[in-house]
Amino acid sequence: MIELLRYLGRWGLGVFQRLGRGHIFVLYVLAGIPGLLFRFRLVVAQMWAVGVLSLLIIVVSGVFVGMVLGLQGYNTLVDFGAEESLGVAVAKALTRELGPVISALLFAGRAGSALTAEIGLMKATEQLDGMEMMAVDPLRRVVAPRFLAGVLSMPLLATMFTAIGVVGGYFVGVGLLGVDDGAFWSQMQSKVELRDDIINGVLVKSFVFGIVVTWIAVFEGYDAVPTSEGVSAATTRTVVNSSLAVLGLDFVLTALMFNQ
Amino acid sequence: MLDQNGNHSRAAAGEGPIVEVRGLSFARGSRIIFNHVDIDIPRGKVTAIMGPSGSGKTTLLKLIGAQLKPDAGRVSVDGVDVHRLPRDEVFEMRKRMGMLFQSGALLTDLDVFENVAFPLREHTRLPGSMIRTLVLMKLEAVGLRGARKLMPRELSGGMARRVALARAIALDPMMIMYDEPFSGQDPISMGILVQLIRQLNDALGLTSIVVSHDVAETASIADYMYVISDGKIVGHGTPDEMGRAESKWVRQFMQGLPDGPVPFHYPGAGYIDDLLASEEP
Numbered sequence: 001m002i003e004l005l006r007y008l009g010r011w012g013l014g015v016f017q018r019l020g021r022g023h024i025f026v027l028y029v030l031a032g033i034p035g036l037l038f039r040f041r042l043v044v045a046q047m048w049a050v051g052v053l054s055l056l057i058i059v060v061s062g063v064f065v066g067m068v069l070g071l072q073g074y075n076t077l078v079d080f081g082a083e084e085s086l087g088v089a090v091a092k093a094l095t096r097e098l099g100p101v102i103s104a105l106l107f108a109g110r111a112g113s114a115l116t117a118e119i120g121l122m123k124a125t126e127q128l129d130g131m132e133m134m135a136v137d138p139l140r141r142v143v144a145p146r147f148l149a150g151v152l153s154m155p156l157l158a159t160m161f162t163a164i165g166v167v168g169g170y171f172v173g174v175g176l177l178g179v180d181d182g183a184f185w186s187q188m189q190s191k192v193e194l195r196d197d198i199i200n201g202v203l204v205k206s207f208v209f210g211i212v213v214t215w216i217a218v219f220e221g222y223d224a225v226p227t228s229e230g231v232s233a234a235t236t237r238t239v240v241n242s243s244l245a246v247l248g249l250d251f252v253l254t255a256l257m258f259n260q
Numbered sequence: 261m262l263d264q265n266g267n268h269s270r271a272a273a274g275e276g277p278i279v280e281v282r283g284l285s286f287a288r289g290s291r292i293i294f295n296h297v298d299i300d301i302p303r304g305k306v307t308a309i310m311g312p313s314g315s316g317k318t319t320l321l322k323l324i325g326a327q328l329k330p331d332a333g334r335v336s337v338d339g340v341d342v343h344r345l346p347r348d349e350v351f352e353m354r355k356r357m358g359m360l361f362q363s364g365a366l367l368t369d370l371d372v373f374e375n376v377a378f379p380l381r382e383h384t385r386l387p388g389s390m391i392r393t394l395v396l397m398k399l400e401a402v403g404l405r406g407a408r409k410l411m412p413r414e415l416s417g418g419m420a421r422r423v424a425l426a427r428a429i430a431l432d433p434m435m436i437m438y439d440e441p442f443s444g445q446d447p448i449s450m451g452i453l454v455q456l457i458r459q460l461n462d463a464l465g466l467t468s469i470v471v472s473h474d475v476a477e478t479a480s481i482a483d484y485m486y487v488i489s490d491g492k493i494v495g496h497g498t499p500d501e502m503g504r505a506e507s508k509w510v511r512q513f514m515q516g517l518p519d520g521p522v523p524f525h526y527p528g529a530g531y532i533d534d535l536l537a538s539e540e541p
């Protein structure tokens with residue numbers, strides 16, 4: 001019994017210590033961001049690794065998710081003779097929920113895990129220590145550009161996912177199932193709102209997810225136990241924790257944003 | 261003497277030992293690694309710090325470089341207590357210390373040239389052509405000018421260490437700390453490294469600290485040696501004096517005797533008790 005309590009206590013302490021370290025860590029990283037404006041090439045290089053290299057999986061998944069939405073939406077709407085509204089249904093589902101959430105989950109798996117592994121391995125091979133001894137702060141030189149690149153890439157990827165998804169829905173709905181072309185677009189145009197759906201839905205959500213996923217990824221890498229097991233455990237934690245964080249936060253954001 | 265602080269620090273910088281370790285204590289958890297250690301590193305000389313594996317040699321270099329904080333005691337470098345400096349001044353100080361890591365610690369996403377150029381690009385605003393000249397000079401000094409397009413994964417262990425050496429001298433530091441420069445080297449590259457350390461020390465007017473357990477090689481280049489064991493300095497002197505030392509510790513270490521005051525075994529429960537216990541507790 002005492003053992004159990006002691007175990008729980010130690011576990012709780014560990015969790016809070018990690019949380020504390022994570023917050024101090026992000027403050028240091030944020031302090032390093034202004035300096036990057038003069039060395040934007042570092043950020044651009046990371047946006048290539050984090051953003052551009054995630055494009056393929058984002059685009060392919062976007063097409064399929066859009067196609068599934070088109071098919072499902074059509075099957076439901078056609079019973080009510082409302083298949084003209086398919087455009088709205090697909091677009092709303094994508095902009096408000098599926099676009100930002102699925103692209104954030106994919107981003108965590110594709111880019112987040114890579115960031116953790118890269119930084120963790122740099123730590124395990126003493127590259128970060130070596131940098132420190134060369135009077136270069138790894139938080140500014142290694143972590144800050146990756147963090148900024150992740151935060152900037154996420155909204156772009158989510159936008160791309162959403163746009164491609166709409167095209168996928170169009171392809172199935174209009175192309176294969178014969179929904180009226182004009183109605184598909186005109187209903188979408190009149191019902192999708194800039195503020196609620198595009199800005200709040202796609203952009204704000206994916207910006208928040210970008211911060212959380214990248215933060216978890218770079219912190220797990222930097223905090224990893226510098227051995228092979230340590231790095232692999234950290235990579236797993238990145239994917240699990242950031243996926244859970246995205247889903248949890250999505251609920252909170254939806255409740256805050258789309259509450260009539 | 262009128263302006264105490266100013267005069268004092270100016271007197272301390274530039275003369276006296278470059279590194280002064282006083283009453284240094286450091287523990288990892290319950291394992292005491294240093295227990296009131298005093299070390300002086302004289303200027304312009306090659307000083308060796310020797311000790312068995314796990315005796316805390318790497319830890320000592322990290323304490324001097326202010327990557328770790330001591331539990332007690334102080335470390336001054338060029339007259340300044342490095343553990344009292346604010347963060348940005350620690351970084352200024354580190355520009356004047358080169359450190360060669362046991363693993364080389366090259367940046368794996370940059371080629372040899374860019375690795376050596378890294379500190380120059382980070383800390384100076386020199387134009388590209390000047391950086392190129394400097395990098396080629398440093399690479400020439402370690403004999404790897406021709407290998408500048410290779411990536412770290414394409415280098416042998418010995419080459420990687422020489423690249424790391426070129427990088428460590430890129431900013432023309434006042435001192436270099438070598439962590440196990442000889443371990444895992446074949447006799448030829450060992451010889452090359454021994455010569456390089458000596459030549460760089462004399463030609464550039466550096467101070468070198470060589471941490472190692474290769475007795476013969478180290479004794480051949482060191483001007484002064486310290487032997488640490490069990491958290492204490494068990495002997496120091498010139499290589500000659502050390503060769504003739506009476507101390508059991510020093511003798512064991514210098515002559516490579518397997519057992520003696522420095523135990524072969526990591527501390528633990530008695531062997532028989534361990535064998536008789538039926539399971540790991």
Ligand SMILES: Nc1ncnc2c1ncn2[C@@H]1O[C@H](COP(=O)(O)OP(=O)(O)OP(=O)(O)O)[C@@H](O)[C@H]1O
Nearest residue numbers: 288293311312313314315316317318319320440473
């Ligand atoms: N990060 C760490 N956490 C806990 N203990 C450590 C850590 N690093 C080193 N130690 C312990 O500190 C002691 C000294 O380690 P150190 O690396 O300084 O030894 P060393 O003299 O450089 O050995 P070697 O010659 O094998 O490189 C070792 O007993 C080791 O167990």
Ligand SMILES: [Mg+2]
Nearest residue numbers: 317318362440
């Ligand atoms: Mg060591």
